Amino acid sequence: MTTTPRAPKPAPHRFAADWAGRHCLDSQAGPYNAGSGFEPLPPPTGKQPFRLDLAKIIPDAVAAMKKSGGMCLHVVGDTGGVLDPRPQELVAAGLVADSAIAGPYGKPAFFYHLGDVVYFDGQADRYYPQFYLPYDYYPNPIIAIPGNHDGDRYDNGRLVETVPSLAAFVRNFCAAGPGIHTPEAMDAPRTAMIQPNVYFTLKTPFATFIGLYTNVPEGGEVKPDQRDWFAGELRAAPADKPVIVAMHHPIHSLDAYHSGSRTMAAVLAEAEAASGRQAHMVLAGHVHNYQRFTVTDAARGARPFIVAGFGGYHNLHRMMRIGGQDIVPPFTAPNDPNVVLENFVDDRFGFLRLDIDTETISINTYTVPRPQEPYRNPPRLRDTVTLDWKNRRLIA
Template sequence: MTDNVRLRRFSADAPDAQGYQINRLHGKFPNQPFRSLPQPTGKPPYHVNLEEILPAQAVQDMIAARKMVFHTAGDTGGVKSPADQQLVIDHMENDFQVADPLERPAFFYHLGDVVYYYGEEDQYYSQFYEPNAHYSAPIFAIPGNHDGDLIDTSVPSLQAFVTNFCAREAQIAPSSGDAPRDTMTQPNVYWTLNTPFATFIGLYTNVPEGGALDATQINWFHNELTQAPTDKALIVAMHHPIFSADKHHSGSQYMEGILDDAMQATGRIPQLVLTAHVHNYQRFSRQYNNKLITYLVVGGGGYWNLHHMLDSIKNPPTPIDLPFPLPDRSDVSLNMFCDDRHGYLKMSITPDSIAGEYYTVPRPQESWSAPASLLDQFSISLT
């Protein structure tokens, strides 16, 4: 399946009142304040090397094969309908059944909103440890807005996230119950993952709608872009999306400004931007300074309520083909979307390319034994 195949059709004529707006400036609301960040648990510049987490032989085999496979998705917390989350995880687990161990995912990179609605410690067993009890690879994460939000202001923001993902040493967490999974040892709530074929710079975009970063994190981000190796893929991950053509959230002009300022200041342009927050799947491509950047929204990871696309895209009066150049953004095209199924992304990185496959899973009322369905397939050249 490629962008040249006619996958879904919609119109560029007569947009509805919502138009084609794919990002906007979000208002500030007192119930979504900026929350102070917890103290880092590791030393700056907050790096994790994959060989510190995986067995040394596994990393050496990956390097010899010149290929790394991983999962990514966000918004997994199954707070109201655990079946949606479990269906996604069960089908991700099926990817470990392939005969070739080098085709099995090395890790799951979570894009935030692990636990709804206020990042409570007592929700980690039901929304994280129990559903992932049989997922056989490490799970890295950046926090989402719900992980950092508070209903009990006597508890510091992100306290439970730090306990479970930023422990000073790996150990069984009190909330893990009978699930055999250790805590992760990420050094901060924003941090960089170094792997043989890609650098993942993970931002924490806080609680306010549209995201918010303080000066310390912005300066760190610029430095991480500057210092990132030039002979590997460069991936930026954040919870709030820069582009989204959905009805509920939309993308964030603020986060676009954060990234554009950093790219202009450092001269480094990521090949891929991973986001979530919007509960569906969308893939955009953007031409920036004669470079192609792929922006993904992978927020259909299990939260029960999926977010629908704009009417002007979902129900057009006159169809046209994807990829669709957005009329209000000549530099951005919408390549694919899915807003009626949960799903996850399986990605492969080599020295030459980043390849992605987005799979949708059955709904709970359908057969659980039905296989995941390949919806989207794309490749990003690194040469």
């Protein structure tokens, strides 16, 4: 199958905007605001409270995790190579190479995708070139939350996708049962994932992943029913495991185009207040680069907020500048001394590898070669940190 992409949606210029009094929680501050209006969510394919046990997908790997005392996985978002497939192909090759490397708890067992699987408007015919074909040699299951482009149906006000929002995403990630080979997969052997809903909780032996769907509008939008569910899942999460929240729109970002989202900050704060529980780590995409923040609460310790939207969409987002100068980490946000940008990568594509055990989460960030560089170069470690999740402190 061949597809001819239409002209891209307006993209930001490749210069870095200055601070000019902005905040890392200013979702409308940048020059790029591609979000359309809120799209109704599709009906769930599973039963409330929308939980998926990893053992239903990879029972042998879960048994091996329990035996080894830990688990390993890949994480990244914003992968669809709609206009230039090379960055996505390079990241996919890096994921394949890394999937063969055994760490303290074995090889990575699955890939958690942070949204924007396909561009630009969730079309079914984009799933083969942007999802199934690039990961043809990736050996592990891929689990995903949708991004704004997965749910969008409009291009500059023009209706592009006439079926309901997320129809193709649901067909390929929320199948009613295992072993379903969708029309979008064509000759690829990968079958549809069995997630119970577009927002759901993934239960694993060593962590609880709560995945939100933050919809299409810039900055995200989450309705009361999902907010209530979120608080309930935080409350119900086992206390002897870390809670990792995944959302497409980031709460904190110092990029020059999107910035972070006050809306999503409020969603998290509301759920944590209602549940009496605090997430140990927050993962997001949407911004096409890598950023790692430490957010410190005097009463509840430190936790990482990570932007990992450098998974293959060709247009990387540069970081903003301060007084005409580039940001040099560690950088404390002028508007919030409790938020520190510890590291970032805005000039290369890559992925995360997480190792999780009963006490710690090790976060390793890798970048892959640029398209003009030798393809044989292995992924390069660019950032690493360990979270002592039990004591809520970071170990450099």
